[in-house]
Amino acid sequence: xxxxxxxxxxxxxxxxxALDKYEDPRETLDYSYQRQLEMLQKVRRGVADxxxxxxxxxxxxxxxxxxxNKLEKQAKDALGAGREDLAREALTRRxxxxxxxxxxxxxxxxxxxxxxxxxxASQRLQSKVDAFRTRKETIKxxxxxxxxxxRINEAFSGISEEMGxxxxxxxxxxxxxxxxxxxxGAIDELLASGALEDVSGGGPRDDIQAELDRMGAGNDVExxxxxxxxxxxxxxxxxxxxxxxxQAQPQSTNTAPPRTASSNGExxxxxxxxxxSALPSAEPPRTGDGT
Amino acid sequence: xIIRILGEGQLSVDDAETTVLNELDTKLASAVDAGDEASFRxxxxxxxxxxxxxxxxxxxxxxxxxxxxxxxxxxxLAEVRQMMTDEGLIPG
Numbered sequence: 001x002x003x004x005x006x007x008x009x010x011x012x013x014x015x016x017x018a019l020d021k022y023e024d025p026r027e028t029l030d031y032s033y034q035r036q037l038e039m040l041q042k043v044r045r046g047v048a049d050x051x052x053x054x055x056x057x058x059x060x061x062x063x064x065x066x067x068x069n070k071l072e073k074q075a076k077d078a079l080g081a082g083r084e085d086l087a088r089e090a091l092t093r094r095x096x097x098x099x100x101x102x103x104x105x106x107x108x109x110x111x112x113x114x115x116x117x118x119x120x121a122s123q124r125l126q127s128k129v130d131a132f133r134t135r136k137e138t139i140k141x142x143x144x145x146x147x148x149x150x151r152i153n154e155a156f157s158g159i160s161e162e163m164g165x166x167x168x169x170x171x172x173x174x175x176x177x178x179x180x181x182x183x184x185g186a187i188d189e190l191l192a193s194g195a196l197e198d199v200s201g202g203g204p205r206d207d208i209q210a211e212l213d214r215m216g217a218g219n220d221v222e223x224x225x226x227x228x229x230x231x232x233x234x235x236x237x238x239x240x241x242x243x244x245x246x247q248a249q250p251q252s253t254n255t256a257p258p259r260t261a262s263s264n265g266e267x268x269x270x271x272x273x274x275x276x277s278a279l280p281s282a283e284p285p286r287t288g289d290g291t
Numbered sequence: 292x293i294i295r296i297l298g299e300g301q302l303s304v305d306d307a308e309t310t311v312l313n314e315l316d317t318k319l320a321s322a323v324d325a326g327d328e329a330s331f332r333x334x335x336x337x338x339x340x341x342x343x344x345x346x347x348x349x350x351x352x353x354x355x356x357x358x359x360x361x362x363x364x365x366x367x368l369a370e371v372r373q374m375m376t377d378e379g380l381i382p383g
Contacts, residue, residue, distance in 0.1 A: 003323060004316045004338075006375040008360040011297075117298055124300055124351045131352040158354030161295065169298050172363070 015164040016157070024145050025152045029136045032156065036129045039163050043122040046170040047115060053177045053184070054111040060187050061104045068097040074208050081215050090208050100187060107180050114173045121169045128162045293349055293356070294342055298363035301353070302346030315341055323371060331368045339364055 071094035078086035135155045139148050292309075295301045304312075319334040339361060349355070362371045 002313070002316050003319045003371065003375065004312070004359050004361060007362055007371070008357075010374060010376065011360045012356070120300075121298070127351040128354065131354055135354060155354050157356035161356050161360070165295065165297050165300075169363075172298075 011164060012161070015160040025149045026140050026145060029139060029152060029155075032159070033129075033133060033136055036125070036132060036159060036163065039166060040122065040125055040129060043118060043125060043166050043170050046173050047118045047122060050111055050115045050118060050173055050177055053180055054108060054115060056184050057104055057108045057111060057180070060184060060191070061101060061108065063191060064097050064101050064104065064187075068094050068101065071097065071208075074212065077212055078208070081212065083211070083215070086208055086211055093208075100190070104187070107183065110176065111180065114176055118169060118173055121166045125162055125166045128159055132159045292358040294346060294359045294361065295357035296339055296342060296361045296363070297366075300351065301349035301355075301357055302342060303349045304342060304346040308341075308345045311341060311345075312338065323368065323375075326368065328368050331371070335362065335366070335371070336364070 071090045075087045075090035075094065078084075078090060132155055135151075139151045139155070143151060292304055292306055293301050294304050315334065315338040319331070319338055322331040322334045342361065362374055366374070
């Protein structure tokens with residue numbers, strides 16, 4: 001059977017079900033007008049809901065884009081440091097982020113289209129509702145209940161068709177939004193899991209950065225070592241040799257009495273040992289003088 | 292005559308266009324019967340494109356009902372099937 005005729009028939013029979021509710025057909029006008037206003041509210045809410053979903057997707061797109069940029073930079077850093085393995089890992093994650101991003105872009109476009117459609121539908125319904133209100137007042141003022149019926153049917157058929165259309169558009173938009181919210185939830189989970197790395201976190205989950213940082217810290221240690229070695233070469237050797245007291249002291253273990261004496265008299269010495277290594281080393285000669 | 296494309300609004304179409312529209316409608320119907328998604332999509336797009344090409348937008352503040360009502364452009368085959376039965380998507 002013809003699709004056009006079948007759809008028209010079904011649509012019309014459903015749209016007209018709202019008719020013939022009241023004994024005085026003029027009451028039906030007011031009742032219908034209330035329903036029209038409700039439908040206007042509904043479609044405007046629909047626009048707002050879709051806009052909210054669209055903004056959420058936009059936010060996620062920004063987050064993933066940032067992560068993708070960060071991963072790209074990490075890949076460069078890693079390669080610069082000669083770590084091809086890390087660079088490869090970063091690029092693998094970046095490619096996964098790019099896939100998510102293009103999926104989100106599709107969703108974004110779809111939500112945007114839905115938002116525009118609903119906005120236009122809302123405007124269309126608004127102008128029909130306005131026309132209906134005018135017609136309603138005319139009918140109520142001009143015709144008796146008996147006369148009004150034909151006029152009312154005329155006014156109704158157009159508006160109820162529009163209501164059916166807008167109602168369906170809102171329903172379809174809601175279904176789509178619900179689907180996308182489920183997917184947006186999945187993306188949020190993905191972001192939280194660190195599979196794409198959480199830029200805002202930047203913490204323990206970000207193992208590539210951790211590795212790069214470790215390598216950075218390693219370089220610092222090397223630098224410090226070089227510096228220390230430099231100081232070793234130029235500074236006064238005797239003082240530095242006396243520096244590690246742990247090795248200097250065993251030589252003075254032979255002189256047991258003075259050591260116990262010093263620990264009895266001045267407890268602070270062994271504790272401050274590390275910092276003031278020069279002082280204990282100056283002590284033995286003095287005790288030697290005493291004996 | 293007035294034709295409504297669901298989700299888009301009403302268009303005023305010359306009665307002389309009916310023959311072409313009926314042909315496209317027949318193609319759409321057989322695609323729906325066959326359950327062939329690709330040819331369904333093609334036929335629906337063709338039909339709607341034709342209506343848009345020959346139709347002029349009808350004033351939005353009119354309360355005239357449409358003579359023909361066509362499925363929305365992004366309707367799936369399953370949705371159109373539903374719209375052809377009583378349990379369709381169309382709110383009562």
